[in-house]
Amino acid sequence: MKKTIKKTQKVKETVGQIAEGKIIYFFVDENHIATNELKTFVFNSKEQKIEIKTKEFSAVCPFSGLPDIAIIKIDYYPVTNKALELKALKYYFVSFRNVGIYQEGVTKRIFKDLCDILGHQSIKVSTIYNTRGGIDVICTENGIKKNNTKIMNYYFSAPESSLPVAKQFMLEQEGMHYLMTFAHSLKQWKNFAEKGKCMMMDSGAFSAWNSGKIIDREKYLKCIQSLPDEVYKINLDVIPKTGSTPEEKELACKQSFENFLYLNKYVKNVLPVHHYGDDISWIKKMLDYTDYVCISPANDTHETIKKRYLDYIFSEIPLQTKTHCLGYTSKDGLRKYPFYSVDSISYKTTQMRGMVIMCREDGEMVNLELGEYAKIINKVFSTHIPMKDQREIVQLGAIETIKAFQKYFKSISKF
Secondary structure, X not given: OHHHHHHHHHHHHHHOOEEOOEEEEEXXXXXXXXXXXXXXEEOOOOOOOEEXXXXXEEEEOOOOOOEEEEEEEXXXXXXXXXXXXXXXHHHHHHOOOOEEOOHHHHHHHHHHHHHHHHOOOOEEEEEEEOOEOOXXXXXXXXXXXXXXXXXXEEEEEOOOOOOHHHHHHHHHOOOOEEEEEOOOOHHHHHHHHHOOOEEEEEOOHHHHHHOXXXXXXXXXXXXXXXXXXOOEEEOOOOOOOOXXXXXHHHHHHHHHXXXXXXXXXXXXXXXXXXXXXXXXXXXXXXXXXXXXXXEEOOOOOOHHHHHHHHHHHHHHOOOOOEEEEOOOOOHHHHHHOOOOEEEEOHHHHHXXXXXXXXXXXXXXXXXXXXXXXXXXXXXXXXXXXXXXXXXXXXXHHHHHHHHHHHHHHHHOOOO
């Protein structure tokens, strides 16, 4: 018995570490992660998506010495004709139990080890940790997007009629995508559709909500029925008022989903919308009817809050889900998340502020006052002259801003 005690003490002294200067738990370093336990078997089905989930994962926080307990979700495609052997994967997970490693490090390490054993990066790893101190942490490493060469589609909000030169420029562009709204005239919708432009129709629910108006569902249905099948139509959402109770928010989700089912009966390509704050169950219901959904990340909030929402969404939905992000232009976010498409009215709001945006070679945006831009193009601009008499500079500035956003989004390859 005495020898056993001495042996145990010796092990602790050689491999143990002390957290926060307190002898609470001893833990070992990452060298004790048993990557040698990982095994694969031959499996020929490259198009099949494999999803793995365990609720029994734990490691040790190296700062506090306390256990970090998490759900691990792994999604991957066996593109090298290899699949993970599950018993071996379980032993690999168990080897983390006494390892001191931060939550973010766990995600990165599992992703790396799986990439190594499978021989590719068509893998997504998410770690969803138990709440600690009122804080939820979800970490995701997504390599699947790196193997897809498709560029994210950006939908430009249709130009104002007061800028006919800019509008004509947009109509002449090849491969440009347009976001129309129910507020635009039917003639303008058809003008874009007849020119074979790739379009998306927005119901204008958010704008109507902002102005206290209600959009008639039958009128919206009649509008979208007049458009070609290939035009995507965003659902007519019911948006709860500010300060609504959880019950009122849930009712709004239910009514929005009912609108989606109704419109979906009569027209093709209706896109339901999941908003920040909606229960995750709603987007899962949507995916029973479509593989293309809109997500709205609370665009009046800080980027940190948006990213927390987007992290959660992409940890819950299937990898191959096509997502359209409403009103989102963050470069870091666009690089991080595998959006299929996005839209924004940023180029229009820039014009409304009397600004011009130019895009550098590295894809970074530069904001200029109209006067600064006028100097670059060798024109004279004066704040003392009515804007209507300087229409040429305004039109050229609008075109320059459109070009800048084109270049900006082309520079952000999703993969």
